[in-house]
Each structure stands twice: as structure tokens, then as C-alpha cells.
Amino acid sequence: MKKGALTLSLAGALALSAVPLNSSVVEAVGNGPGYGGNETVNTSILTTYSEMADFLQKQEAKQENMELEVIGQSVKGRDLYVAKYMSNPENPTILFLTQQHGNEQLTTEGALEFIKHLGTGKMKGVTDNVNILVVPMLNADGAMGDVDFSLEDYVASGDRNLTRYNAVGVDLNRDHITKIQPETKALHTNVMSKYDIDYMIDLHHQGANSERDGELVSGSILYPTTPNVDPEVLEGSKKLGAVVFDAVDSTGWGHLGKYRGGDAETISRNGIAVEYGISTLLFEMRGMSDHEYEPYVLGQKSNGYLIKQTVTTLESTVRAIADGSIDTQDTSFWDTLAFQQTRETE
Ligand SMILES: [Zn+2]
Numbered sequence: 560m561k562k563g564a565l566t567l568s569l570a571g572a573l574a575l576s577a578v579p580l581n582s583s584v585v586e587a588v589g590n591g592p593g594y595g596g597n598e599t600v601n602t603s604i605l606t607t608y609s610e611m612a613d614f615l616q617k618q619e620a621k622q623e624n625m626e627l628e629v630i631g632q633s634v635k636g637r638d639l640y641v642a643k644y645m646s647n648p649e650n651p652t653i654l655f656l657t658q659q660h661g662n663e664q665l666t667t668e669g670a671l672e673f674i675k676h677l678g679t680g681k682m683k684g685v686t687d688n689v690n691i692l693v694v695p696m697l698n699a700d701g702a703m704g705d706v707d708f709s710l711e712d713y714v715a716s717g718d719r720n721l722t723r724y725n726a727v728g729v730d731l732n733r734d735h736i737t738k739i740q741p742e743t744k745a746l747h748t749n750v751m752s753k754y755d756i757d758y759m760i761d762l763h764h765q766g767a768n769s770e771r772d773g774e775l776v777s778g779s780i781l782y783p784t785t786p787n788v789d790p791e792v793l794e795g796s797k798k799l800g801a802v803v804f805d806a807v808d809s810t811g812w813g814h815l816g817k818y819r820g821g822d823a824e825t826i827s828r829n830g831i832a833v834e835y836g837i838s839t840l841l842f843e844m845r846g847m848s849d850h851e852y853e854p855y856v857l858g859q860k861s862n863g864y865l866i867k868q869t870v871t872t873l874e875s876t877v878r879a880i881a882d883g884s885i886d887t888q889d890t891s892f893w894d895t896l897a898f899q900q901t902r903e904t905e
Contacts, residue, residue: 598858598859598860599716600714600715600716600848600849600856600858600859601715601716601717601859602715602716602717602719602720602721602848602849603717603718603719604859604862605664605668605719605721605848606664606667606668606671607703607719608637608696608699608702608703611667611671611695611696612638612640614671615627615640615642615671615674615695618642618674618675618678619642621678622677622678624644624646624677624678624686625642625643625644625674625677625678626642626643626644626645627640627641627642627643628640628641628643628749630694630745630746630748630749630750631741631742631744631745631746631748631749632741632745633698633699633700633725633726633741633742634700634725634726634727634740634741634742635699635700635705635726637699637700637703639694639696639697639699639742639745639746640694640695641692641693641694641749641750642674642691642692642693642694642695643690643691643692644677644686644690644691644692645690645692645754646686646687646690647687647690648690648755650688650689650690651689651690651757651758651880652689652690652691652692652754652755652756652757652758653689653690653691653692653756653757653758653759653760653876653877653880654692654693654694654750654754654756654758654759654760654837655670655673655691655692655693655694655759655760655762655873656694656697656746656759656760656761656762656827657669657670657693657694657695657696657697657762658695658696658697658698658699658701658702658762659697659698659731659732659742659761659763659827660698660701660723660724660730660731660732660763660764660847661696661698661699661700661701661702661703661704661721661722661723661724661725662701662702662721662722662723662764662847662848662849662850663723663762663763663764663844663847663848664696664702664721664764664848665764665844665848665862665865665866665869666762666763666764666842666844666869667695667696667702668862668866668869669762669865669866669867669868669869669870669872669873670693670695670762670869670873671695672866672869672870673693673869673870673873673874674693676870676874677691682874682877685877685878685881686877686881687881688880688881688882689877689880689881690754691877692750692754692756694746694750697731697742697746698724698725698731698742699742700725700726701721701722701723701724701725701726702721703719703721704719704720704721704722704849705726706722706724706725706726706727706728707726707727707728708722708724708728710722712851713849713850713851714849714850714851714853714856715848715849715856720849721847721848721849722849723850725740725742727740731743732761732763732825732826732827733823733825733826734825735747735824735825735826735827735830735831735834736824736825736830737825751831751834751835751837752835756835756837757795757837757838757880758795758799758837758838758839758840758876758880759827759831759837759838759839759840760799760803760839760840760841760842760872760873760876761827761828761839761840761841761842762842762844762869762872763841763842763843763844764843764844764845764846764847764848764857764865765778765779765818765843765844765845765846765847765855766846766847766854766855766901767845767846767847767854767855767856767857768854768901768902769816769845769899769900769901769902770816770899770900770901770902771814771815771816771817771897771898771899771900772897774814775814775845775902776814776815776816776845776899777807777812777813777814777815777844777845777864777865777868778807778813778815778816778842778843778844778845778868779815779816779817779818779842779843779899780800780803780804780815780817780818780840780841780842780843781800781817781818781819781820781828781840781841781843782796782797782799782800782828782839782840782841782893783796783828783829783832783833783839784820784821784822784828784829785822785823785824785829785830785832785833786822787824787833788829788832788833789832789833789836792832792836792837792838793832793838794838794890795838796832796838796839796840797888797890797893798838798885798886798888798890799838799840799876799885800840800890800893801888801889801890801892801893802875802876802879802884802885802888803815803840803842803872803875803876804892804896805875806871806872806874806875806876807868807871807872810867810868810871812864813868813871815896816896816897816898816899816900817893817896817897817898817899818841818843818898818899819898819899820841827839828840828841842872844865844868844869845857845861845865846858846861846865
């Protein structure tokens with residue numbers, strides 16, 4: 560069931576530019592207001608699947624370096640995309656993956672902004688020295704609430720709910736060994752197996768009430784924790800994390816903790832590191848776009864920072880790989896970075 564009045568969606572470009580990217584405020588993202596039942600969670604400001612597809616096709620037409628490819632279809636038949644910047648097969652390659660969980664949308668908004676930047680002077684020359692793959696909105700059906708289960712208890716109002724699970728209720732980020740779902744199958748067959756990928760950042764959103772050192776976090780990060788990961792692959796993951804931590808922490812508004820994650824290889828952070836020897840990093844940003852459980856949902860007032868956190872993450876890592884500075888990263892910060900804790904709510 561959908562709640563509230565029907566809200567017309569904004570056009571893709573408008574939806575992207577409607578989110579303020581205010582750099583003058585230095586308050587941590589974590590201090591932004593949470594949902595807490597005090598504001599309406601309106602999903603009409605988020606880019607829809609078809610707006611995203613339209614945006615990607617327009618960028619491909621505009622950007623000489625970019626190639627858009629369909630890697631498969633979702634359960635409900637939506638085309639799944641990879642945006643590719645592959646100027647030289649000898650270059651190191653990084654993959655950015657968003658929205659395995661359909662209710663974690665701001666990482667996709669950030670990835671689209673990043674793609675736009677790759678076509679401008681701002682990122683000029685970067686793609687000469689690094690190959691970039693972006694798979695945005697892997698769980699397209701969940702992102703559009705086009706699912707075969709009840710949405711009755713979901714928090715967001717308006718005509719669109721967003722769900723963690725795919726259309727048949729499966730968590731795609733627990734399907735990386737069996738690869739049964741069409742979304743995970745498409746990713747593994749037409750991206751993971753097809754390219755010589757060195758790094759991957761898997762972008763997610765977590766609950767809204769995690770803190771580190773007494774301050775709410777803007778996100779948390781973690782490397783592969785399975786004992787089966789190759790030590791060199793693990794070291795690459797920690798270096799990738801070092802680049803991200805420095806870039807986000809130095810903004811003034813970013814505040815990151817260490818994520819508490821399991822060692823199951825059904826999770827991409829672990830499974831992909833072991834199966835393909837790819838250095839992976841999980842980035843969990845604060846607050847989800849929609850959920851049945853209210854404390855996980857964050858109101859849209861923090862959208863600008865969280866989108867910017869994604870753009871900062873993607874741009875800093877491609878630059879560090881392109882100029883080779885990733886290789887000399889100091890990974891010792893991981894030994895002192897505290898695990899985030901869940902703040903007690905009233
Ligand atoms: Zn997630």
C-alpha cells in the first residue's frame with residue numbers, strides 16, 4: 560500500500576540539482592536532523608529509475624570517454640547498467656557499486672553527480688590513468704518499490720517506497736556466492752568476470768543513530784574481514800580506506816567510524832575480495848531513504864552532505880589511483896579507528 564498524496568516526480572536533472580550542495584556549513588553530517596517522526600520523508604526528490612536511465616543515456620551521448628552498457632535485467636525486467644571509462648586496459652581499474660539495497664539511494668545520487676563531473680573540466684585527464692566502472696542502482700526494483708511484498712509499514716510518504724530487498728524479497732548482498740538473483744548474476748557475469756578490476760567500493764546506507772567518540776557519524780567503513788582474503792588484497796583495501804578516510808574526514812563535516820561487519824563471503828565486501836582478488840571497501844553512509852523501522856530512516860535535510868560525501872569518496876579514490884598516491888597510503892589509522900556504537904534513542 561502506498562501512503563499519502565500522489566506526488567509528481569521531478570525530471571532527472573532537476574532532481575539532482577534540487578539537492579543543495581552547501582559547502583559553507585562545517586557542521587558534521589551526523590548532527591543533521593534525523594527522521595524521528597518529526598518530518599515527512601518525501602521520496603519524490605530522489606531520482607527515479609527511468610530518470611537515471613535517461614540521465615545515463617544523455618551523458619553517454621555527451622561524453623566521448625564514456626560507454627554505457629546494459630549488463631542484464633532485474634526481476635521485473637528493468638535494464639541494469641554499467642557506465643564505463645576504459646581508456647587503457649593497462650590502467651588500474653576501480654568499480655563503484657551502489658544500491659544493492661534499494662532503500663539506500665543517496666549513494667546513487669552521488670554516483671550520478673560523479674559521472675556528470677567526469678564529463679567536465681573538473682576531472683580533466685583523470686580517466687587517462689585510471690579505468691572506472693560505475694554500476695548504479697543494482698536493485699532497481701527495490702529502489703522503485705516495485706516488489707511482490709507488502710509496503711504497508713514503510714515510513715516514506717508519497718507515491719514511491721524504497722526497499723532493501725529485490726522484487727522477490729531477497730537481500731542481494733547475501734547472494735554473492737550462489738548468484739541466483741538476476742541482479743547479482745548480471746553483476747558477476749558481465750562486470751566482475753569480464754574486467755580486470757583492482758578496487759571496488761560498495762556503497763550503502765546504515766541506520767541514522769551510530770556514533771564514534773560521542774558524535775554521530777556521517778558513515779562507517781570496513782575492509783574484507785574473511786580469513787580467506789589474500790594479505791595483499793587486504794592491504795589494498797586498507798589503502799583504499801585510508802584515501803577515503805582522509806578525504807572525508809578533512810572536509811569538516813565528515814566523521815567516520817569503523818563498521819562492525821561479519822565475515823560471510825555471501826557479502827560482496829568479503830566474497831568479491833576472495834573470488835576475484837579485488838581490494839574491496841564497504842562504505843555505509845548515515846540513514847536510509849525508507850524502511851519499515853523508523854530509526855533507520857533519515858530525513859532529507861542531510862541529503863546534500865551525504866551526496867557530497869559520495870562524490871568526495873569517488874573523486875578522491877580515482878585521483879589517488881590515477882596519480883599512484885594510493886600505493887604509499889599509511890594504513891595504521893585502521894588500528895586506532897574506533898568501531899561505531901549505536902546511540903541509545905529515547
Ligand atoms: Zn546496504
